[in-house]
Each structure stands twice: as structure tokens, then as C-alpha cells.
Amino acid sequence: MNKSKPTTIVIFGASGDLTRRKLIPALYQLVLEGLLAKGTRIVGFARREKSHEQFRVEIEEALVEFARSKPNAGAAELKLFSSSCYYQTGSYDNSKSFHDLKELLEKIDEEQGIPSDRGNRLFYLATPPTVFSGVIAMLGQTGHIADPNDEKRWTRVIIEKPFGRDLETACALNKSILSILDERQVYRIDHYLGKETVQNIMAFRFGNSIFEPLWNRRYVSHVHITVAEAVCVEGRGSYYDNSGALRDMVQNHMLQLLALVAMEPPASFAPNAVRDEKVKLLSAIPPIKLNEVNECSIRGQYAAGTIDGKLIPDYLRENGVHPDSVTETFVALKLHVDNWRWAGVPFYLRTGKALEERLTEVNIEFRQPPLTLFSHIKNGDDIGRSRMKPNMLSLRVQPNEGIRLSIGMKVPGPKMILEPEDLEFCYADVFGVESPGAYERLILDAILGDTTLFIRQDEVEAAWRLVNGVLDGWASEEVPHIHLYRAGTWGPYAADEFITNDIKKSKAL
Numbered sequence: 256m257n258k259s260k261p262t263t264i265v266i267f268g269a270s271g272d273l274t275r276r277k278l279i280p281a282l283y284q285l286v287l288e289g290l291l292a293k294g295t296r297i298v299g300f301a302r303r304e305k306s307h308e309q310f311r312v313e314i315e316e317a318l319v320e321f322a323r324s325k326p327n328a329g330a331a332e333l334k335l336f337s338s339s340c341y342y343q344t345g346s347y348d349n350s351k352s353f354h355d356l357k358e359l360l361e362k363i364d365e366e367q368g369i370p371s372d373r374g375n376r377l378f379y380l381a382t383p384p385t386v387f388s389g390v391i392a393m394l395g396q397t398g399h400i401a402d403p404n405d406e407k408r409w410t411r412v413i414i415e416k417p418f419g420r421d422l423e424t425a426c427a428l429n430k431s432i433l434s435i436l437d438e439r440q441v442y443r444i445d446h447y448l449g450k451e452t453v454q455n456i457m458a459f460r461f462g463n464s465i466f467e468p469l470w471n472r473r474y475v476s477h478v479h480i481t482v483a484e485a486v487c488v489e490g491r492g493s494y495y496d497n498s499g500a501l502r503d504m505v506q507n508h509m510l511q512l513l514a515l516v517a518m519e520p521p522a523s524f525a526p527n528a529v530r531d532e533k534v535k536l537l538s539a540i541p542p543i544k545l546n547e548v549n550e551c552s553i554r555g556q557y558a559a560g561t562i563d564g565k566l567i568p569d570y571l572r573e574n575g576v577h578p579d580s581v582t583e584t585f586v587a588l589k590l591h592v593d594n595w596r597w598a599g600v601p602f603y604l605r606t607g608k609a610l611e612e613r614l615t616e617v618n619i620e621f622r623q624p625p626l627t628l629f630s631h632i633k634n635g636d637d638i639g640r641s642r643m644k645p646n647m648l649s650l651r652v653q654p655n656e657g658i659r660l661s662i663g664m665k666v667p668g669p670k671m672i673l674e675p676e677d678l679e680f681c682y683a684d685v686f687g688v689e690s691p692g693a694y695e696r697l698i699l700d701a702i703l704g705d706t707t708l709f710i711r712q713d714e715v716e717a718a719w720r721l722v723n724g725v726l727d728g729w730a731s732e733e734v735p736h737i738h739l740y741r742a743g744t745w746g747p748y749a750a751d752e753f754i755t756n757d758i759k760k761s762k763a764l
């Protein structure tokens with residue numbers, strides 16, 4: 256149902272990769288599906304000189320390449336969409352550019368018959384993070400921001416990641432943004448939360464009654480969260496070398512996954528009810544202390560190898576990477592959640608670039624039955640009465656989105672022998688429709704004013720507080736402990752060893 260109001264969407268950084276590959280295709284899909292109100296307009300803003308016409312041609316080219324419902328070049332729907340797009344050349348720190356933008360927006364309102372005090376604005380900051388606070392300050396100074404209590408029109412601002420590079424910079428960015436905007440107008444995006452399967456973690460947990468009673472320290476032995484990428488830094492070497500896996504993946508996507516997997520049930524699905532629970536969960540994780548960093552983290556960096564037959568160079572030879580860089584392209588972490596539900600249950604997070612496969616998965620491993628009654632089979636052989644492979648619930652976010660539960664089943668025949676088997680549910684097979692893209696869902700939510708899937712100020716700061724502990728620990732090492740791993744493998748051997756030994760230790764307790 257289309258409940259959205261006519262809105263002008265302004266994309267800062269409109270000449271960039273994100274705009275071309277994700278934002279414009281998402282907006283096009285929303286228009287195709289009739290989810291945006293008639294009269295919705297898109298304005299690109301960037302420094303490069305360009306006419307409206309040139310921008311429209313670029314948009315059409317981007318859509319032919321990247322749209323989910325691919326149009327043919329010159330198709331009527333493509334022309335109709337691009338005719339609703341405009342371009343404003345300007346500088347991110349020049350008030351004249353922002354006055355010019357305001358004039359253009361007012362002209363567009365007028366063309367749509369929207370009174371001057373009624374124009375809704377969604378500003379999307381798709382620029383490098385260095386200009387985030389400057390753009391918001393300019394928007395404030397040049398009168399672009401509506402009063403948050405104005406009932407006739409609204410202003411909302413979507414802010415891309417990375418939101419800060421540590422706790423201090425994230426707090427400073429929040430302070431500067433919130434001196435201009437009200438928190439209700441701020442939409443900090445983490446596109447992982449727009450993925451259907453990530454939202455399904457909440458549906459699975461709180462829409463069904465059978466797993467929730469087991470979802471705690473009495474039944475869960477430990478939890479693994481894996482976000483593996485099979486790509487290397489691919490032309491983004493200088494950005495990545497300044498960031499690393501911890502900032503790029505753990506601070507946002509992985510801690511969000513952890514929060515959704517481990518939080519308490521919210522009292523409702525209202526935005527703040529859900530976000531309150533996530534903040535409570537993140538705040539219950541004690542930051543890793545300086546002297547614990549080696550027991551609780553492993554960092555790695557890829558060396559040359561092959562992925563899908565393609566040769567990958569050493570990370571240190573990638574363009575834009577410092578030849579002596581100690582930036583981690585892989586990290587494994589052990590965290591604990593110190594609350595009644597999870598005390599003593601380790602959460603292992605593992606992410607890296609240039610790994611064997613692209614995979615995002617949460618694995619919840621349950622405790623063993625208290626008594627071993629049955630023999631079981633391993634690699635086809637009866638290995639007698641020994642401990643079965645424990646039950647494992649896997650929530651697969653990508654690819655082949657779905658859920659798998661591994662259980663012990665009796666092997667047919669005269670003997671009472673068990674073998675582990677999987678009960679599987681696969682989204683594509685069951686629903687047979689392609690899931691909407693993450694950006695489609697999140698942009699629509701921002702237009703509808705739903706902040707549930709966006710990160711609140713206290714949430715982003717709680718996540719940085721955890722990551723800062725690790726950053727400080729690493730910075731305190733005289734000789735950085737970086738483990739090399741071959742591209743195309745599952746990461747450093749030391750990470751497997753660390754997690755396997757830790758699980759053994761915790762089971763022996």
C-alpha cells in the first residue's frame with residue numbers, strides 16, 4: 256500500500272558509486288512498484304559540473320546496468336523515471352551552492368503544486384564521511400531543515416556509514432549533527448538491517464514460540480557469527496587501509512546481527528522499543544580490556560592466493576595500501592553478554608576479506624544431551640557410543656538465504672545408530688520471489704518516517720565503545736600480532752585454533 260507523501264529526495268555525492276549502483280536502482284524499483292507517491296522527485300548534488308540532461312542520461316545507463324527489474328535502454332518507464340530527476344552542481348562547504356539548491360527545490364515544489372511551506376525533504380548523504388557534518392551544518396545555515404514538530408512538512412537525513420572511526424569521532428559527529436537536527440530527523444543507515452533475512456531473525460525469534468525457551472545459557476553452548484567476503488579490497492585500498500575489518504564490518508553489521516540474535520523481546524515493534532532492546536544488549540557486552548586483547552581477538556591480513564581461479568595479490572601490494580600496513584583484513588573476536596540470559600555463553604565473531612566464499616551466517620550451537628545413549632556414525636563408520644555432533648541452528652543471511660537445523664536421526668536398520676541430518680528451509684524455494692533490495696526497504700522506511708531499522712545515537716556509541724576496547728588493545732602492542740592467511744582460504748589458522756580451543760575449554764568447565 257502506498258502511504259508515502261510526495262517527497263523531494265536530495266542525494267549528496269550523486270556522482271558516486273553508491274548512487275549509481277544502489278540508490279538510483281532502489282528508487283527506480285520503488286517507483287515501478289508504485290510505493291512512492293506521485294510527485295516524488297530526485298535531485299543529485301555533487302561538485303562535478305553537469306546539466307539535468309547529462310544526469311538523466313547517466314541515471315538511465317545506471318538503471319540498464321544495475322536495476323533489479325532491468326529496463327531496456329530507451330524504455331518508456333526509464334524515460335519517465337529519469338524525467339523526475341534533477342542535478343545541482345555545488346560545493347559541500349559553500350553556502351551559495353546550498354542557496355541554489357534551495358531555489359531548485361522550491362521551483363520543483365512549485366511545478367508539483369506543493370505550497371512553499373509543505374515540501375517534504377529526504378537528504379541522503381552519500382559522500383565520503385569527511386563532509387557529513389559540514390553538509391548538515393550548511394543545510395541548517397541555509398534554511399533547509401524543517402522544525403521537527405512541524406506537522407505540515409518534514410525533513411529527514413540519511414547518513415551513510417562509516418559513522419565515525421572510533422568512539423570519540425562518532426560522539427563528536429553525533430554532537431555536531433544533533434546541534435542542527437533532532438534525533439527524530441536522523442536516519443543512520445546500516446544496509447544489513449534492510450536485508451529480509453536479517454529482519455527474519457526477529458520474526459523467527461519472536462513470531463514463533465518453540466525456540467525462544469531454548470534461547471539462553473541453559474541450552475545454548477555458544478554462538479558463531481560469520482561475515483565472509485570472497486572479494487579483496489578491489490580498488491578501495493586507500494579507504495580500506497584506513498579502516499580495516501573491525502571498523503568496516505564488526506562495528507556496524509556484525510554487532511547489529513549480534514544484537515538481533517541476543518536481545519530481549521521488545522514490548523512492541525515500535526522503533527524505540529526495538530532500539531531500546533538493542534542498546535541494552537550492546538551495553539551488556541563488557542568491552543575487551545587492554546590485557547585481554549590477545550585472548551579475545553585474532554587479526555589477520557591476506558597474502559597472495561587465488562579465489563575462483565583468479566590470482567589475488569598480497570594485501571600489501573594492493574593500490575592505495577601502505578607497504579608496511581598493519582591494517583587487519585580479517586578479525587575473529589570472542590565477546591560475552593553479561594546478562595541473565597547469556598552469562599557464560601561465548602559469542603564468536605569472524606569476518607574477513609579474500610576468504611574462500613561469500614557467506615553471512617549465524618550458527619547457534621546447542622548443548623549436548625546430558626547422557627549419551629546412542630552410537631553414531633561419522634564419515635560412514637559406526638564410531639560407537641560417543642558424543643553426537645551437537646544440534647545446530649543456522650540462520651543464513653547470504654547467499655541462499657534460509658534456516659537449517661541439524662539434528663541426530665536414526666539410521667535405518669537393526670542397530671540404534673544416529674547420524675546428523677539437516678532440516679532445511681530456503682527462502683527462494685518457499686516464497687519463489689526475489690527479496691526486495693536492502694536500500695529499497697530502508698529508503699521507503701525513511702520516507703514513511705519509520706526509524707526501526709536505523710541506528711540511534713546511543714546505539715552507534717555503544718557499538719563504538721566495544722570496538723574501541725579492541726582498537727586500544729591493538730594499539731598498545733609493541734609488535735602487532737598480525738596473522739597472514741592465503742587469499743581464498745577461511746582465514747588464519749590461528750583463528751580456527753583460538754576458537755576451537757576456547758570452545759573445548761568452555762565445555763570442560
Ligand SMILES: NC(=O)c1ccc[n+]([C@@H]2O[C@H](COP(=O)([O-])OP(=O)(O)OC[C@H]3O[C@@H](n4cnc5c(N)ncnc54)[C@H](OP(=O)(O)O)[C@@H]3O)[C@@H](O)[C@H]2O)c1
Pocket residue numbers: 267268269270271272273274300301302303347380381382383384385386415416417
Ligand atoms: N559504494 C558502496 O557500495 C558503499 C557501501 C556502503 C557505504 N558506502 C558509503 O557511502 C558513501 C558514498 O560511497 P561511494 O562509494 O559512492 O563514494 P565515492 O564514489 O567515493 O564518493 C561519492 C561522491 O562524493 C564526492 N566526493 C568524493 N571525494 C570527496 C571529497 N574528498 N570531498 C567532497 N566530496 C567528495 C564525489 O563527487 P563530486 O566530486 O562530484 O562531488 C563522489 O562522486 C561513503 O560514505 C561510503 O562509505 C558506500
